[in-house]
Amino acid sequence: MELFRLDAMQVADGIKKREFSAEEYIQQLLERIDRVEPKVNAFITINRKEAIDKARSIDKKVRDGEPVGPLAGVAVSVKDNICVKGIRTTCASKMLENYVPPYSATVVIRLDDAGAIVIGKANLDEFAMGTTTEFSKHGATRNPWDISRVPGGSSGGSAASVASLECAVSLGSDTGGSVRCPASFCSVIGIKPTYGLVSRYGLVSYANSLEQIGPAGRTVADVTAVMNAIAGSDRNDHTTLDMKPDYSSRVPDRRFRIGIVKEFLSGADPEVAKVVYNAADILTKQGCKCEEVSLGSVEYALASYYTIAMAEASSNLARYDNVRYGFEMSSEGYEWNSYYAKVRSNFGEEVKRRIIVGSYVLSSGYYGKYYLKAQQVRSILKQELKSLFKTYDLLMGPTMPILPFKMGEKIDDPIKMYLVDIDTVVANLAGTPAISIPGGFSGGLPVGLQLMADEFQEQTMLDAASLFESVTHVQRSPDL
Amino acid sequence: METKIGLEIHCQLTGAKSKLFCSCSCEYRGKEANSNICPTCAGLPGTLPLLSRRAVELAGMISAALGCTVPEEIAFYRKNYFYPDLPKNFQLTQYNAYGITSMGVDGIMQYGDGKSARIRRVQLEEDPGRLVYEGSMETSPYALIDYNRAGVPLVEIVTEPDFADPKDVRLFLDKVTSLIEHLGVCDTRLEGSVRCDANVSVGGGNRVEIKNVSSFADVEKALRYEITRQNSMASRDIEIKSETRHWDDARKLTKESRTKEEEQDYRYFPEPDVPSIVLGSEFPSLVSRSMPELPDKRKERFISKHGLSPHVAQVLIDNKELADFFETAMSAHYLPREIANWIVNDLMGFVDEQQKEERSILAGLKVTPGHIAELARLVDEGTINRSIAQQVLAQAVKTGEMPSQVVRKTHSSRIDDSDELGRVVDSVFKAEQSAVQDAKSNANAANFLLGKVMAATKGRADPKAALELIHKKLAEQS
Amino acid sequence: MAVTKDQVKHLGWLSRIELSDDELALYAGQIETIIKYLDKLDTVPLQEVKPVVASKKFSDLRDDVAVEFEADPLGTSYRKEGFVKGPRMV
Ligand SMILES: [Mg+2]
Ligand SMILES: [Zn+2]
Numbered sequence A: 001m002e003l004f005r006l007d008a009m010q011v012a013d014g015i016k017k018r019e020f021s022a023e024e025y026i027q028q029l030l031e032r033i034d035r036v037e038p039k040v041n042a043f044i045t046i047n048r049k050e051a052i053d054k055a056r057s058i059d060k061k062v063r064d065g066e067p068v069g070p071l072a073g074v075a076v077s078v079k080d081n082i083c084v085k086g087i088r089t090t091c092a093s094k095m096l097e098n099y100v101p102p103y104s105a106t107v108v109i110r111l112d113d114a115g116a117i118v119i120g121k122a123n124l125d126e127f128a129m130g131t132t133t134e135f136s137k138h139g140a141t142r143n144p145w146d147i148s149r150v151p152g153g154s155s156g157g158s159a160a161s162v163a164s165l166e167c168a169v170s171l172g173s174d175t176g177g178s179v180r181c182p183a184s185f186c187s188v189i190g191i192k193p194t195y196g197l198v199s200r201y202g203l204v205s206y207a208n209s210l211e212q213i214g215p216a217g218r219t220v221a222d223v224t225a226v227m228n229a230i231a232g233s234d235r236n237d238h239t240t241l242d243m244k245p246d247y248s249s250r251v252p253d254r255r256f257r258i259g260i261v262k263e264f265l266s267g268a269d270p271e272v273a274k275v276v277y278n279a280a281d282i283l284t285k286q287g288c289k290c291e292e293v294s295l296g297s298v299e300y301a302l303a304s305y306y307t308i309a310m311a312e313a314s315s316n317l318a319r320y321d322n323v324r325y326g327f328e329m330s331s332e333g334y335e336w337n338s339y340y341a342k343v344r345s346n347f348g349e350e351v352k353r354r355i356i357v358g359s360y361v362l363s364s365g366y367y368g369k370y371y372l373k374a375q376q377v378r379s380i381l382k383q384e385l386k387s388l389f390k391t392y393d394l395l396m397g398p399t400m401p402i403l404p405f406k407m408g409e410k411i412d413d414p415i416k417m418y419l420v421d422i423d424t425v426v427a428n429l430a431g432t433p434a435i436s437i438p439g440g441f442s443g444g445l446p447v448g449l450q451l452m453a454d455e456f457q458e459q460t461m462l463d464a465a466s467l468f469e470s471v472t473h474v475q476r477s478p479d480l
Numbered sequence B: 001m002e003t004k005i006g007l008e009i010h011c012q013l014t015g016a017k018s019k020l021f022c023s024c025s026c027e028y029r030g031k032e033a034n035s036n037i038c039p040t041c042a043g044l045p046g047t048l049p050l051l052s053r054r055a056v057e058l059a060g061m062i063s064a065a066l067g068c069t070v071p072e073e074i075a076f077y078r079k080n081y082f083y084p085d086l087p088k089n090f091q092l093t094q095y096n097a098y099g100i101t102s103m104g105v106d107g108i109m110q111y112g113d114g115k116s117a118r119i120r121r122v123q124l125e126e127d128p129g130r131l132v133y134e135g136s137m138e139t140s141p142y143a144l145i146d147y148n149r150a151g152v153p154l155v156e157i158v159t160e161p162d163f164a165d166p167k168d169v170r171l172f173l174d175k176v177t178s179l180i181e182h183l184g185v186c187d188t189r190l191e192g193s194v195r196c197d198a199n200v201s202v203g204g205g206n207r208v209e210i211k212n213v214s215s216f217a218d219v220e221k222a223l224r225y226e227i228t229r230q231n232s233m234a235s236r237d238i239e240i241k242s243e244t245r246h247w248d249d250a251r252k253l254t255k256e257s258r259t260k261e262e263e264q265d266y267r268y269f270p271e272p273d274v275p276s277i278v279l280g281s282e283f284p285s286l287v288s289r290s291m292p293e294l295p296d297k298r299k300e301r302f303i304s305k306h307g308l309s310p311h312v313a314q315v316l317i318d319n320k321e322l323a324d325f326f327e328t329a330m331s332a333h334y335l336p337r338e339i340a341n342w343i344v345n346d347l348m349g350f351v352d353e354q355q356k357e358e359r360s361i362l363a364g365l366k367v368t369p370g371h372i373a374e375l376a377r378l379v380d381e382g383t384i385n386r387s388i389a390q391q392v393l394a395q396a397v398k399t400g401e402m403p404s405q406v407v408r409k410t411h412s413s414r415i416d417d418s419d420e421l422g423r424v425v426d427s428v429f430k431a432e433q434s435a436v437q438d439a440k441s442n443a444n445a446a447n448f449l450l451g452k453v454m455a456a457t458k459g460r461a462d463p464k465a466a467l468e469l470i471h472k473k474l475a476e477q478s
Numbered sequence C: 001m002a003v004t005k006d007q008v009k010h011l012g013w014l015s016r017i018e019l020s021d022d023e024l025a026l027y028a029g030q031i032e033t034i035i036k037y038l039d040k041l042d043t044v045p046l047q048e049v050k051p052v053v054a055s056k057k058f059s060d061l062r063d064d065v066a067v068e069f070e071a072d073p074l075g076t077s078y079r080k081e082g083f084v085k086g087p088r089m090v
Helices: A008-016 A022-040 A048-064 A106-113 A156-163 A180-186 A220-230 A262-266 A270-285 A298-319 A336-344 A349-362 A371-391 A414-419 A425-430 A458-471 B053-065 B166-183 B216-235 B283-289 B295-304 B310-317 B320-332 B336-350 B353-357 B369-380 B386-399 B403-410 B418-431 B433-439 B443-456 B463-477 C005-014 C021-043
Strands: A043-046 A075-079 A117-122 A169-174 A189-192 A212-217 A257-261 A289-293 A394-398 A434-442 A445-452 B003-012 B077-080 B090-093 B104-111 B115-126 B130-133 B143-146 B153-159 B194-202 B208-213 B243-248 B253-256 B276-278 C055-057 C083-086
Touching: A008 A022, A008 A048, A008 A220, A022 A043, A022 A048, A022 A075, A022 A117, A043 A156, A048 A117, A075 A156, A106 A117, A106 A169, A106 A220, A117 A156, A156 A169, A156 A180, A156 A212, A169 A189, A169 A220, A180 A189, A180 A434, A180 A445, A189 A220, A189 A458, A212 A220, A220 A458, A257 A262, A257 A270, A257 A371, A262 A298, A262 A394, A270 A289, A270 A394, A270 A434, A270 A445, A270 A458, A298 A349, A298 A371, A298 A414, A298 A425, A298 B077, A298 C021, A349 C005, A349 C021, A371 A394, A371 A425, A371 C021, A394 A458, A414 C021, A434 A458, A445 A458, B003 B166, B003 B216, B053 B104, B053 B115, B053 B153, B053 B166, B053 B283, B090 B115, B104 B166, B115 B166, B166 B194, B166 B216, B166 B295, B166 B320, B194 B216, B208 B216, B216 B243, B216 B253, B295 B310, B295 B320, B310 B320, B310 B336, B320 B336, B320 B369, B336 B369, B336 B386, B369 B386, B369 B403, B386 B403, B418 B433, B418 B443, B418 B463, B433 B443, B433 B463, B443 B463, C005 C021
Parallel strands: A075 A117, A075 A169, A257 A289, A257 A394, B208 B243, B276 C055
Antiparallel strands: A043 A117, A169 A212, A189 A212, A189 A434, A394 A445, A434 A445, B003 B153, B003 B194, B077 B090, B104 B115, B115 B153, B130 B143, B143 C083, B194 B208, B243 B253
């Protein structure tokens, strides 16, 4: 049996029923990783020893009849901007190439408690800044459906590792679409939870007020199980809300009122739009009511998003001065300002660009012109969504306006690259949840369908995804 | 020329147990370098600030005590600048803009005799780490960094430029110090627990900031120096630059900073990881409930209930330690005026100036409230007279012996036994025959005889009783 | 508004990032384009809108309890008697 093909729920089930051992499963995955990594490059670090050790301890518990958790033995890749104690966390940057955190992120502890096994640290754009996973110190990740194309980003390693059957599920972080975009390009499911639902403790900050950690997986049941493990208040994160949800992945009885966001489609590639309209037809056949709606302030969303993201980033990344941790470079002989400027020139091009723009929009006299306005746009967007969610259970559109594109195609034109985030940033600005599910293919390339719900309505989103999943059979893994 | 002085006072909330945004201890002093840190205060990637409720409460008490308005909601801002003592290269602090305010705003405080100064704001922020150099900052081949202090809660009190005279600044600082001591928010005796920066402008000229003043006593000196410097420049028509100057503690002068002063652009924005905190309408009553008796009230009580003079009461409450000392002594023997006078007029004479500056007046002093209470009782009961009592106190300060013990050992209790006194008077009359003759016609000569009696008894004689005896004996002889 | 190389240099200084001449030239052009795009914000009518602010209750803040972190959180090996050796100040 090819165990690496199993979904997370099948893995946990098989291990608990002793159909196979966690160790066998992990061994097979490590072999699979060795086979496909040269093509995909989804990982920065592979935790061979730790993974096997954990698998053995789970097998022992199963033999001893002890409880092993809902994700027992399930291999998870963790984006390399989420801290795992004792394992290097690089953020795909020279600045953290030797950084080993002395603590684990809350989500990692919770996954560990649920029995999951961290198989490796997934590749990303440096400090999660990018849409293609090309801006990585460790080389670009490739789209498993076509290795000449980008997998999306910044959680490209997360989505690619799941699509390539190198792990069952993954944790990514979504600041402006960073889980949903690669989920869309790699034909897997990716969730951006409501802001405050999942702890960010241990997630290396890029833009604190926008980002959430979210899962990627091949089935609704798998991402639901991960959400159940990680969601809920954390006293190590002041921005989490006091709740502990329990989601289900059963196909629902109810049928949904779905608004199709006109602005998301008008700017989309016709091939992409076709897949979305087709999905609307499928859902309508299932009894859902789909109609076009307008979300007017989308026009300002990107400007607001990039202002806030870059401003917060410029401040968050100030701490990387190579004094307390970092890479090998002695400060002896340097005056402190010149040492800081020298070491910090080792940030990658995109990171430097964002830090500089962030400094610009916050510099004296500009706060009111950019940052404050950007925050006000968030309010407007929130209000607009609130009123739409009075009428509709969900909003729908493409996750990405375009198909996965060739590597190197957009990397030299920042604005062109930023523009493709137009459909995803809305949920980050408004703090609302969104999911990208495989919608179909166009010319062999995946198209993701984005569903957005009101704050804390993750269950509605998962229900619709389950419904869609039950009637469509979108292929979720490529031949590699 | 008109002088305007404004102050920025930083006060560590040593009354809190944990740092402002993490659970490390506030007690960083005396610890091995970098042993009092965690991922959060060391600025590690992925960590998040967790605001301490107690620190907010203590800062609320300071704000209320300074007569500030405490808002219903507070927020934190990032002040972005690079410096080797800052683990994150930004400081979490407060900032008043865009409808959000700091812990307290628009206060006013009375000090001295009927003077007052406006408080612009009170803000809560984190202390940076500490830099140590081998030799001086200029010559050290590296900066040695200790992050143990990083994250300790600080309250910054910013005044309006309402002072004209450095002496008033001193009075104000004494008042603030006493206030925070009474609130129990800060142990001002700990080195570096209170720091003060000042800004000075003369004749409407540019503002000069003075930093690095390590003691409140030096603030006055630094200001005097700076005002003289600016006045002499103005009189020679030299423009005063807007700059930051450092107080040179060794040479007692202000000097230009050696490090190039960059035009600062702090790029403030609200800290996303600390939501704005809703203090709610119950917060002020929570604060006032935990608020102890403040110096002004205490002074009032000392005057009205215990009959102290305003001056003596002021000296006592200017230093909480002293006021507490007084109250303890008074509870042993209720002789408030006597006790207060002994503390203020006599005991203080034994405390050196250095200790007064450091506000650790009673540290190492062998005299306890019990000593002063007993001394006051001995005087009050007439066992010893005032001048003897002074000698007894001097002895007690030296050895820590109780006053009654000193009196017993030196046989210094007052001689009021008329037999004993009679014998002394007899011997003086024998020795001073001519003066005795004199005294029969000249009242002043009787005082001369009294002097002799006092000298023979080393002051132990009760002068009134002795004089009576002298007059009686003179009358007998005539 | 044109973004000059000097402005980028100043922003580089504010952010403590040394930029080569080539980078200054590249960034000046790109940042100008980006800022022009962000200037869109100027066209939104926003007078009455309050910015988004999350809030938390005072009572939900962290308890004032001191807890010691058991490990050494500093990764650098440039140390002297526990101190971290940073670059010289002047
Ligand atoms: Mg300050
Ligand atoms: Zn700490």
